[in-house]
Amino acid sequence: MKKLAISTLAVLIACPAFAGQHCNDSFWSDLDPYIALRGGIGYTNTNYNFDGQKESIADMVLDGRVALGIQMHKLYRTELEWAIYGDAKDNADFGAATDVEVKTKLQTLLLNTYMDLGSYNIVRPYIGLGAGVGFTEIGRSGATIEQHTDDKGGFAAGAILGMTFDMDQFAIDVATRYTYVDVQAGLHNFGADVGVRFMF
Numbered sequence: 001m002k003k004l005a006i007s008t009l010a011v012l013i014a015c016p017a018f019a020g021q022h023c024n025d026s027f028w029s030d031l032d033p034y035i036a037l038r039g040g041i042g043y044t045n046t047n048y049n050f051d052g053q054k055e056s057i058a059d060m061v062l063d064g065r066v067a068l069g070i071q072m073h074k075l076y077r078t079e080l081e082w083a084i085y086g087d088a089k090d091n092a093d094f095g096a097a098t099d100v101e102v103k104t105k106l107q108t109l110l111l112n113t114y115m116d117l118g119s120y121n122i123v124r125p126y127i128g129l130g131a132g133v134g135f136t137e138i139g140r141s142g143a144t145i146e147q148h149t150d151d152k153g154g155f156a157a158g159a160i161l162g163m164t165f166d167m168d169q170f171a172i173d174v175a176t177r178y179t180y181v182d183v184q185a186g187l188h189n190f191g192a193d194v195g196v197r198f199m200f
Contacts, residue, residue, distance in 0.1 A: 030073045034197045036081075038065040038173070042191025044088040046104050048184050050140060053094045057102045061086035063191060067112070071199070074166075077114040081130070083107065083179075085189065097145045105137040106187065108156045108179060116164065128160035134181030154182035171197045 039062070046057040063086065069079025085106040091099055112130035134156035139149035162175030173195045181187040 032071040032199045034069055034071060034079075034171075034199045036065070036067040036069065036079065036173070036195050036197040038067070038175075038193045038195030039063070040175075040177075040191050040193025042085070042177070042189045044085065044104065044106070045188045045190075046088065046102070046138065046184055047186045048092070048102050048138070048140075050094045050100065051097055054185055055092035055094060057088065057090040057092060057104065059088035059090050059104075061088050061189075063189075063193065065193065065195065069112075069197075075116050077112075077116075077126075077128075079112050079114075081108075081110050081112050083110070097142060100140055100142040100145060102138065102140050104187070106181065106189070107135045108158075108181065109133055109135075110156060110158055110179075112158065112160065114160065122166055124164045124166065126160075126162055126164055128158075128162070128175075130156075130158035130160070132156050134179075134183065134187070136181060136183045136187065138184065152183050156181045169199055171199070173197060 041060065041062055044059055044061050047054055048057045063083055065081055065083040067079040067081035069077055071077045088104040089101060091101050094100055110130035110132035112128050114126050114128035116124045116126045118124055133153055135153050137149060137151050141147040156179065158177060158179040160175050160177050162173055165172040176192045179189040
């Protein structure tokens with residue numbers, strides 16, 4: 001019984017040591033989780049249909065983003081990103097309905113994947129693609145029409161081109177972005193932002 005207890009204790013002590021050694025040499029040891037905060041400015045264009053006519057509604061907006069992700073081997077990253085865009089407002093004429101104000105509110109939830117280009121240690125360009133869902137609230141108002149608001153969700157996709165400044169414990173990302181949301185006759189956002197990723 002004593003020999004069995006000593007053998008069991010030895011196995012219990014040895015297992016974590018072997019497990020730790022295995023992890024250090026494995027794929028999983030090169031995974032770095034992170035949280036990212038980003039802010040920027042963009043140009044939102046909505047192709048809005050009303051009364052049988054389509055007009056382009058465009059405005060400059062601010063946006064903020066928060067993301068939770070994992071960096072793999074300092075070459076690939078994948079993350080879940082939530083973005084909130086400022087209200088885009090513009091006026092247009094739709095036939096007999098003149099000076100109609102259209103206001104667009106947008107949020108997106110995207111799964112983004114990035115790939116760094118080159119093996120530079122500190123400064124690295126990268127590209128990225130994202131897909132998910134966009135949540136919109138599009139309202140119209142005017143002197144000659146009844147006020148109306150339409151809440152819709154639709155497929156969203158994005159493309160990103162940027163530059164990373166890597167400081168090991170955190171990184172600064174500067175990026176240009178294009179986001180498309182499948183609502184109305186198409187919503188497009190072209191923007192640029194600066195963000196900080198904190199590794200933990």
